[in-house]
Amino acid sequence: MLITNIKGLVGLHPKDKLVLRGAELNHLPVLENAWILIEDGLIKDFGEMKHFPSSIAHLPSYSAEGRYVFPSWCDSHTHIVFAASREEEFAMKIQGKTYEEIAAAGGGILNSANKLQKATEDELFESAATRLKQMILQGTGAVEIKSGYGLTTESEIKMLRVIRRLKAHFSIPIKATFLAAHAFPAEFKDDHQGYISLIIEEMLPRIAEEKLADYIDAFCEKGFFSVEETDQILKAGAKYGLKPKIHANQLSVSGAIEVAVKNKAISVDHLEESNPETIETLRNADTIVTLLPSCSFYLGIPFADAKSFIKAGLPVALATDYNPGSTPSGNMNFVVSLGCIKMKMFPEQAINAATLNGAAAMELSNSHGSIAIGKNANLFITKPMPSIAYLPYSFGESQVDTVILNGEIYHG
Ligand code: NIG
Ligand code: FE
Numbered sequence: 001m002l003i004t005n006i007k008g009l010v011g012l013h014p015k016d017k018l019v020l021r022g023a024e025l026n027h028l029p030v031l032e033n034a035w036i037l038i039e040d041g042l043i044k045d046f047g048e049m050k051h052f053p054s055s056i057a058h059l060p061s062y063s064a065e066g067r068y069v070f071p072s073w074c075d076s077h078t079h080i081v082f083a084a085s086r087e088e089e090f091a092m093k094i095q096g097k098t099y100e101e102i103a104a105a106g107g108g109i110l111n112s113a114n115k116l117q118k119a120t121e122d123e124l125f126e127s128a129a130t131r132l133k134q135m136i137l138q139g140t141g142a143v144e145i146k147s148g149y150g151l152t153t154e155s156e157i158k159m160l161r162v163i164r165r166l167k168a169h170f171s172i173p174i175k176a177t178f179l180a181a182h183a184f185p186a187e188f189k190d191d192h193q194g195y196i197s198l199i200i201e202e203m204l205p206r207i208a209e210e211k212l213a214d215y216i217d218a219f220c221e222k223g224f225f226s227v228e229e230t231d232q233i234l235k236a237g238a239k240y241g242l243k244p245k246i247h248a249n250q251l252s253v254s255g256a257i258e259v260a261v262k263n264k265a266i267s268v269d270h271l272e273e274s275n276p277e278t279i280e281t282l283r284n285a286d287t288i289v290t291l292l293p294s295c296s297f298y299l300g301i302p303f304a305d306a307k308s309f310i311k312a313g314l315p316v317a318l319a320t321d322y323n324p325g326s327t328p329s330g331n332m333n334f335v336v337s338l339g340c341i342k343m344k345m346f347p348e349q350a351i352n353a354a355t356l357n358g359a360a361a362m363e364l365s366n367s368h369g370s371i372a373i374g375k376n377a378n379l380f381i382t383k384p385m386p387s388i389a390y391l392p393y394s395f396g397e398s399q400v401d402t403v404i405l406n407g408e409i410y411h412g
């Protein structure tokens with residue numbers, strides 16, 4: 001496939017640039033008036049129209065006049081396998097109930113778990129596939145998906161098998177994360193150690209045997225999993241080669257960052273709450289800081305302090321957190337807008353965070369997340385736009401026109 005007359009080819013980071021830290025996020029390399037050649041699903045070559053090689057002039061081409069070509073969004077934090085939406089909680093939220101109050105009243109994660117336990121694998125696959133298709137049409141070309149609404153051995157495995165089926169069905173890379181430590185099931189409310197033993201002694205060995213997970217996650221938070229409980233689970237996961245990606249500091253500064261870094265987490269996600277010690281801990285680590293502004297938007301909790309994280313030289317990524325309870329949206333375009341509008345990220349920073357650093361948070365940045373020769377051709381072509389900043393500026397609208405996966409147009 002050949003695309004010509006491109007107004008701007010966006011995100012041309014060198015192939016060996018695998019993550020962008022701090023001020024590096026300010027720089028989003030763009031080639032204006034460009035062409036790109038894709039072969040066998042990979043980016044073969046690109047250049048300026050004024051140096052268009054005559055050797056490829058005979059190839060059929062797609063003209064992208066007035067349009068930009070972006071690397072696909074890399075959404076490194078989602079929970080898209082779920083049985084039912086939770087808009088009944090939406091009304092409670094509007095009445096002023098907090099996330100914790102809704103959970104305590106029988107809503108929240110346990111509500112989703114009840115419904116998921118009753119759903120069949122086929123039903124879960126169908127609804128998750130519908131969500132994923134919609135996300136891809138909105139420009140997402142790599143995704144991480146968590147379990148965590150099962151909360152029993154069979155149901156956690158059921159969720160992870162659904163993710164395995166999604167991997168087989170879709171041509172984008174998908175990473176699976178085991179998140180049994182999402183909430184304590186009612187029967188373990190007063191027996192935390194009992195549930196942790198179930199995770200460690202029963203769930204983990206079976207998941208490892210079936211090779212169902214790439215990562216392990218825990219919701220380390222007051223009222224959910226303590227630092228000590230999280231530590232136990234992460235250490236057990238490490239024995240099976242599962243690296244951590246942690247729900248950290250969503251509702252309070254909890255020690256989650258420290259336990260995550262100590263266990264060599266790939267990413268810490270959320271960080272709506274933070275303090276100078278949080279930043280100090282992260283400064284000396286390779287852990288990626290994944291921010292989820294559409295969760296803040298929906299729950300009405302603070303937005304993460306992206307500017308301070310970037311100023312401290314940290315590698316910030318952006319993701320959706322698509323789930324039925326705190327973020328019923330998988331739209332990365334909106335996430336990038338919120339990154340700019342609510343977290344005061346510059347468009348370049350937000351776009352880098354949603355592409356290359358998102359890929360890094362899934363250990364995919366050697367093949368995805370930027371436009372470089374030899375990288376995978378997961379891209380999107382925008383509608384005609386006056387500038388790159390127009391994409392986050394025009395919030396709530398999608399500027400994504402044509403989605404290309406592995407060098408082929410994706411129609412859904
Ligand atoms: O990332 N914080 C924990 N997990 C999800 C929400 C889960 C739910 O409410 O269903 C999150 O926000
Ligand atoms: Fe989440």
